[in-house]
Amino acid sequence: MPVNFSDHDQHLVTKQHHNSIETEFYQFINKFKIGVWFLGIPSWLFGITDRSIAAFADGTLSITEIFQLLTTAFFFVSWLYLKPENSLDENTGCSYLNQTDKFGLKKRHMISQEYILPFPYFCQIYHLLNLKHLETVHKFSLNNLKILGINDFQTTSFGGIIKFTTLLDSPVNALRIWRQPIVEVDLILHSPYTIELSIPVYDNKRIIVIFYAFPLQEMEHQLFIEIYSDLDWPKPFLQILLHFASCLTLFEDLPYLRSLAETNIERVYKLSKFSQQANMLLFKRFIELYGSNKEKIKLLK
Known part of the structure; x- marks a missing residue:
């Protein structure tokens, strides 16, 4: 809609x-x-x-x-x-997890990272589903990337899909190696534990980041990061770049997650539930399905 x-x-x-x-x-x-x-x-x-x-x-x-x-x-x-490509990739696609068979997933798998972080699980979910954090928390690593607008939002049985347009405003942005200046990005909530970020790159190829977040204790959660891509670059070189990029973004996350953990999470839920900001739509969907019953999430796990 x-x-x-x-x-x-x-x-x-x-x-x-x-x-x-x-x-x-x-x-x-x-x-x-x-x-x-x-x-x-x-x-x-x-x-x-x-x-x-x-x-x-x-x-x-x-x-x-x-x-x-x-x-x-x-x-x-x-x-x-040297033919230029369209700025907005028309092949936005749906869920990478749903479209790709097991063999394709294994072939396109680039890196895996695993962390145990001393912050509540809900802090991680709030961070991953808040689009504004791409402009603020990751201002350095994404080199002042801008969100131009929300194009579409759809609910699913276990989550939702939001499509938004991003702009690489700086002509020297390193991300131009991967993608066009303007592309439509997909963020998908698959379950209370699984979030997919799908980014178009050149020649109708994509970089897919899958986040798995699991609560361990009230003040601790486990985070898995899986990155897939069908880029034709040499795989060892691409793996080094992706490992570095993933570590850099996580390093940026830590101060924000620490600050968020010190706030009243219940108050954050209430404010987000009635928020009119479009960048919070997917987190509001999470609250509708899972946020009001933490015990339900533990049972699902």
Whole structure:
């Protein structure tokens, strides 16, 4: 169902209007780049044809002419591989866990990490399902990534799916190695313990992060992080990068989780339940299904 932002909050309306303008601007830039790429194809073809005619005009081929033809052909093929992609990946897909068979999961599995953290389980869930934390808690690692808006929210029997558009605002953002400046990201609540983050990358490929959080004691929980990808990069190199990125984001989590653990969690639940912020929709869904009965979650585990 479509998400409507609160009419009474003028600040949110103004921000959404500004983000809409940013989205349109980056989409215009992307279309412009695609247009330039298409114009380049006949230009290169003309160059190859012109060089070929000039080379064969006298009936012989010199070393210099052969080198010029090969160089022109090489740059033309390189130009074809430089085709820009659409900023918003249309293949948003559904749950990676549901779509991929066991063999596919094993083949695309990159890394696993396991932690026991001295914070309540509900603090971790609140953090993972609050979209605003991508802009605040992970401001450094994501290099000022912005959430432009919520595109869709659907409830499921055991959770829900929220789709939101993110923007890499900085031209030197390291994440541009992985993905386009503007993409639609999926965050899926599969169960009270399982959360999936699905991020589009280049060539219709994705990086999938699966979080498993289990309560151990009142002030302790266990966190598993599984990352999958169908990128064609060398797997050992990709594993090193993903391990580093995962450790960095967890390091950023610790001060926030510690601060959250010191607050009144019940008050956080109540405030979130009646929140009108779109970035809290998935956590509100968690509260509807599981938040009011902690004993039920323990039994499910």
